[in-house]
Amino acid sequence: xxxxxxxxxxxxxQVEEVTKRYNGTVAVDRVSFAVHPGEILGYLGPNGAGKxxxxxxxLGIIEPDQGRILFPENPxxxxxxxxxxxxxxxxxxxxxxxxxxxxxxxxxxxxxxxxEARREALSWLSRFDLGEWAHKKVxxxxxxxxxxxxxxxAIIHRPQFLVLDEPVAGLDPVNQDLVQSLIRELAQGGxxxxxxxxxxxxxxxxxxxxxxxxxxxxxxxxxxxxxQAGFGEDFVTIRFRGNGELLxxxxxxxxxxxxxxxxxGRLPPGTEPEAFLRSLPEGxxxxxxxxxxxxxxxxxxxxxxxxxx
Amino acid sequence: xxxxxxxxRWELGKVMKNRAFLFSTFVLPLLIxxxxxxxxxxxxxxxxxxxxxxxxxxxxxxxxxxxAARLSGSWELSLADRNTAAEKLSSGELDxxxxxxxxxxxxxxxxxxxxxxxxVPTRELGEALSQVVIEGRLARAGYPLEEIARLTQPVVLYxxxxxxxxxxxxxxxVPFGLSMLLIIAALTCGGLLMYSVITEKTSRTVExxxxxxxxxxxxxxxxxxxxALGLLQVVIWGGxxxxxxxxxxxxxxxAISLATLVPAILYFLFGYLLIATIYAVMGAGMKDVQSxxxxxxxxxxxxxxxxxxxSLIIEDSNALWVRIMGYIPPLTPATMLMRTAxxxxxxxxxxxxxxxxxxxxxxxxxxxxRVFRMGMLMYGxxxxxxxxxxxxxx
Numbered sequence: 001x002x003x004x005x006x007x008x009x010x011x012x013x014q015v016e017e018v019t020k021r022y023n024g025t026v027a028v029d030r031v032s033f034a035v036h037p038g039e040i041l042g043y044l045g046p047n048g049a050g051k052x053x054x055x056x057x058x059l060g061i062i063e064p065d066q067g068r069i070l071f072p073e074n075p076x077x078x079x080x081x082x083x084x085x086x087x088x089x090x091x092x093x094x095x096x097x098x099x100x101x102x103x104x105x106x107x108x109x110x111x112x113x114x115x116e117a118r119r120e121a122l123s124w125l126s127r128f129d130l131g132e133w134a135h136k137k138v139x140x141x142x143x144x145x146x147x148x149x150x151x152x153x154a155i156i157h158r159p160q161f162l163v164l165d166e167p168v169a170g171l172d173p174v175n176q177d178l179v180q181s182l183i184r185e186l187a188q189g190g191x192x193x194x195x196x197x198x199x200x201x202x203x204x205x206x207x208x209x210x211x212x213x214x215x216x217x218x219x220x221x222x223x224x225x226x227x228q229a230g231f232g233e234d235f236v237t238i239r240f241r242g243n244g245e246l247l248x249x250x251x252x253x254x255x256x257x258x259x260x261x262x263x264x265g266r267l268p269p270g271t272e273p274e275a276f277l278r279s280l281p282e283g284x285x286x287x288x289x290x291x292x293x294x295x296x297x298x299x300x301x302x303x304x305x306x307x308x309x
Numbered sequence: 310x311x312x313x314x315x316x317x318r319w320e321l322g323k324v325m326k327n328r329a330f331l332f333s334t335f336v337l338p339l340l341i342x343x344x345x346x347x348x349x350x351x352x353x354x355x356x357x358x359x360x361x362x363x364x365x366x367x368x369x370x371x372x373x374x375x376x377a378a379r380l381s382g383s384w385e386l387s388l389a390d391r392n393t394a395a396e397k398l399s400s401g402e403l404d405x406x407x408x409x410x411x412x413x414x415x416x417x418x419x420x421x422x423x424x425x426x427x428x429v430p431t432r433e434l435g436e437a438l439s440q441v442v443i444e445g446r447l448a449r450a451g452y453p454l455e456e457i458a459r460l461t462q463p464v465v466l467y468x469x470x471x472x473x474x475x476x477x478x479x480x481x482x483v484p485f486g487l488s489m490l491l492i493i494a495a496l497t498c499g500g501l502l503m504y505s506v507i508t509e510k511t512s513r514t515v516e517x518x519x520x521x522x523x524x525x526x527x528x529x530x531x532x533x534x535x536x537a538l539g540l541l542q543v544v545i546w547g548g549x550x551x552x553x554x555x556x557x558x559x560x561x562x563x564a565i566s567l568a569t570l571v572p573a574i575l576y577f578l579f580g581y582l583l584i585a586t587i588y589a590v591m592g593a594g595m596k597d598v599q600s601x602x603x604x605x606x607x608x609x610x611x612x613x614x615x616x617x618x619x620s621l622i623i624e625d626s627n628a629l630w631v632r633i634m635g636y637i638p639p640l641t642p643a644t645m646l647m648r649t650a651x652x653x654x655x656x657x658x659x660x661x662x663x664x665x666x667x668x669x670x671x672x673x674x675x676x677x678x679r680v681f682r683m684g685m686l687m688y689g690x691x692x693x694x695x696x697x698x699x700x701x702x703x
Contacts, residue, residue, distance in 0.1 A: 059520045
């Protein structure tokens, strides 16, 4: 299939009909997508769907069996290691190395001169509130701090293309916000970002488009808003004080789930929100109600869950 | 290659900051050298400055002047009567005294009194006394002085060898010691490399590394760094060992010739490369430092096999089975390092075994890079031999 051509600019990364097999099992099956400058593409899928394999192929760590991975900007179409930054899901740094030395070393492998790398590293460390830890050993840092250092290692050389696998996992809410705003800032500066995460709220907040892979195959690909609109009915969440069982009797929601004082479900096809509100039974004791496009979480669960059954 | 060198520099920098490494490479050899050179110097220093105070109770009345003239330098001889001499000896003013009886020329016996054995060196004193008494006897027999000098002229023995000199201990021990040092360095550094690879894998740093450089560049960088460390340790330990040993055995440095050194270094380098690639692959296939299947463990032991057979190889380093082992690349480095150290190995054998080893190394590095990449990305379990083989063919 052809990749979405709805972006104006030339893609930084173009994945075309890529397939990878391990011992006869197809890990990635004819997957195609593109990432454009300034775009954050959400790369989603359940565990074992083929995400890491795709990422490793993009980074040139393993070769695809079929298909092409192109970086159209480069005359030979090949990825230059210095153009890409990578934050793997499997986190790890040399524990016995000093933070600044390690950042300078990793930046050096990306072709950055050591003087420049040192200046950049110090500036980023101070922005991440890690300035005083620059000369400490990595193993002396907390897990969250180490994670921030690893994030810095992925972006210190100002890559054109950034692959982030679960970038905020394990961070406290303050640092999650910090990393999130930084990802946004990098994209605004023109960096193309491929973001893989199971945190659907993060993907909803950051991504323009998403690609959902399941059992090695593409199941969804496109603009998030369009996917949500295309997924159909509006999603309803109700918090109540009264008798939740009344909701079941009205049949006002499809796929109704009630847990404690909270009910979730979808509007039946063709139902207007106003009509739905009017149909709500008395005695429910509504405290809070929201009607919105289906959240990504629901879409994910619906698609993946459906195919699992 | 540029990236490999960056990895090498980083790895070297890391090890150079390791206190245990610094101690074992620099401080320990210096301490040993200091001990080896310092203690004998201290001991020797005392004996050079010491004077032996010996009184002579000369009841013959003739021996003392001649003896005093013959013993000078570190000897302080004085005439004394027996009681005074005995008192001075017990009070520690004297190291000893000689009792020369009136019939010394006939009896040929002199008594030496000391507090403890070794207080006075008896050999030099005995020789001097002997000479003086013999000369005295000849004078009494009427021989003129010049004749006496001629008659008592000692005989010098000049050894003349009719066959080529057999190898001295230095000729054998130095190349053999160097060979063992090289084998041990290659194995130790191979082990360190394997540990570094496993640590890289278990710390999950490898994912980031492989997004910046190829698996082959990473592997080559690591191999180079630990090879350089091995050489550094060989140079330091070898140098210190030779310097320390040469204090006790002469001619050690002369025992190292270019003809033994060059093949030894080549066997070390290519041998290390082989061992390092094997160990790098094994490390990449292991889940963690503690694991590693029995099969992979056995493979890592293959280059060590000749070491188990050291005593048999020393017995006959040109036996057919030893020569055959030299042609089997994984066994070549240790076998040939021992063979070249023990006996003379024809140049053509050295050339062929080195050529085979080089070819094998080339093939191994190419295979290892593939296996290394796949192994490094596999977490949670150790690779089986079957898996390693499949990756190598992929």
